[in-house]
Amino acid sequence: MSSEVEIILKVSMVILQMIQFTSGLLSVLIIGPVVGLVLFDLLRYVYRLLSSSSTTKQVVEPEPTSRFQQFKKTPLYPVLVNGVLFTAGVWFIQSPLMDLLNPQ
Numbered sequence: 001m002s003s004e005v006e007i008i009l010k011v012s013m014v015i016l017q018m019i020q021f022t023s024g025l026l027s028v029l030i031i032g033p034v035v036g037l038v039l040f041d042l043l044r045y046v047y048r049l050l051s052s053s054s055t056t057k058q059v060v061e062p063e064p065t066s067r068f069q070q071f072k073k074t075p076l077y078p079v080l081v082n083g084v085l086f087t088a089g090v091w092f093i094q095s096p097l098m099d100l101l102n103p104q
Helices: 002-054 067-072 076-094 096-101
Strands: none
Touching (some): 002 076, 067 076, 076 096
C-alpha cells in the first residue's frame, strides 16, 4: 500500500513540475513580444529625433489638429497602448473567467 502511495506522490510531483515549467514558458512567450514592441517603439522615436535634428526644415504653419491627434503623434501613445493591452492580457489570464474557460 505504501509503495502505491509513493508512486502516486512521485507522479503528482512530476506533473506539478511540468505544469510549472509550462506556465513559466507561456509567461516568457507573452512578456517577450510586449517588451520587444516597447523597445522597438522607443528606438523608432530616438531615430526620428536624431534624423529630424540633423536636417533643417522650413517652418510651415501646421493646420490645427485635435488634442487626440497631437497625443497620437507622441512616443507615449504606442507605449501606453502596449502597456494597456499587456495589463488587460495579464488581468484576463489571472481572472476567474480564465478558470471557467478551462475544462476540468
